[in-house]
Amino acid sequence: MSSRPPTPSAELPSSDRSQWRFHPITAPTEWIEEYRPNWFHPIHFGDVFKDGRYKVIRKLGYGAFSTVWLAIDQQVRRYVALKVLSAKESARTQELAIHLRLAELTPSHPGAKHVVALLDSFRHHGPNGIHLCLVFEPMGPSANSMAEHLSHKSPKANEPGSGRKYPKSMAKAILRHALLGLDSLHQNGIVHGDVQPGNLLFAINVDLGLVEEEKLKQDFNQKQVVSEPPKRLDGKVDKWAPRYLAVAQPLASYVDASSAFTVKISDMGAAFWRDRPKEPITPVGLRAPELIFGDPFDQSIDVWSIGCLLFEFLTGTPLVTLCWGSDQLEECNDDHLLQLTDVLGDLPEEYFSRWAHARKYFGPTRQRIDPDPNTPITEDEGCFDDPEARAEPLETFFRNEKQSDMDEAEASMIISLLRRILQYDPKDRPSAADILQDPWFKQGEDIYRQ
Missing domain, CATH: 3.30.200.20 (Phosphorylase Kinase; domain 1)
Structure with missing residues (x-):
């Protein structure tokens, strides 16, 4: 024995x-x-x-x-x-x-039923x-995987390489339900702290x-x-x-996403009382700037995550893509801040002055420094030193990735909303309730609305 x-x-x-x-x-x-x-x-x-x-x-x-x-x-x-x-x-x-x-x-x-x-x-x-x-x-699949289960009635969610891309009306409904749920939490002093596709669940109907x-x-x-x-x-x-x-x-087969559906926020494991914050576990690509810099934070971190999901659900492409080689926090943060600068614009001086590695990427007047073309880029230098790998400004990025049936007027409306949400200063971000009153969420009929 x-x-x-x-x-x-x-x-x-x-x-x-x-x-x-x-x-x-x-x-x-x-x-x-x-x-x-x-x-x-x-x-x-x-x-x-x-x-x-x-x-x-x-x-x-x-x-x-x-x-x-x-x-x-x-x-x-x-x-x-x-x-x-x-x-x-x-x-x-x-x-x-x-x-x-x-x-x-x-x-x-009205958001209570979305938690x-x-x-x-x-x-x-x-x-x-x-x-x-x-x-x-019991709940059905999450927004992380539901696109994989959609029928031929939602072809844009099944295009090769579409990732978590959803038809416009469906994306709007998912995000509206998430915002309603978040507003309910925020009104009661609760911050979710982990708003991500995997925590947005489709109710069994x-x-x-x-x-x-x-x-x-x-x-x-x-x-x-x-x-x-x-x-x-x-x-x-x-x-x-x-x-x-x-x-x-x-339980994907017990959710009919071709008609009215309900999405609910799940997993309060990272949630906290607004006046008693704890270490957040927000996925790295969905982190608000204040989390990257270790600053105080509140419910506006949930709002930032919603902005990231708005971009991703309508394009199938994450707003920020952190490289697989970034297994160290400092390199991951550098990659993150470089992409935010490329997509959203220059960091405020208050952040830039505290970025330990900023001078590695920017000159004395904050101009971007190109790496020496004769020096190979190593993994520990971050993935976005290469000029050819840099992200485009938000307006160009979204228009290049948007769905083919989205006209210019709607694209401009969504870009304006993204700019409102993705503010570097958390005090400048709208509340969940404010976002629900945005023209894009208010316009037109939504067959998925609950």
């Missing part, structure tokens, strides 16, 4: 494979190394939670701090989404407190610690209560359903990881 394996460290290993416990897993799942004390709870289909009340039948998704499952609430016979946080995140998150506060508020704000509501919560003890479990209504359990269980006819069994490098039997990792199967 082999000896028992040592208890893994509560800290995640680096990219150095000598610190890993397992052979790599190729299935598109969370990282197997995250199953260790203080991190993810191992879950299998058929597992039950809260004294048998919730039974897991399908994997819906995962994130940096949790896994999400479709479960049956066997007490009231309904389907729910079960979010199981890592033990580490469970001990520090404000997510439950924020949801409980939202539940106390009168849902009179995913909490149904139940409890703590679960497992081999990796104590995990906060949050129960929500069929009655799941009429769907048989067998049809909602993990579909084992798909090409990839679960990973191969994890194998430790030392050959021992692991006590902290599951027997397999499940591949996420969002």
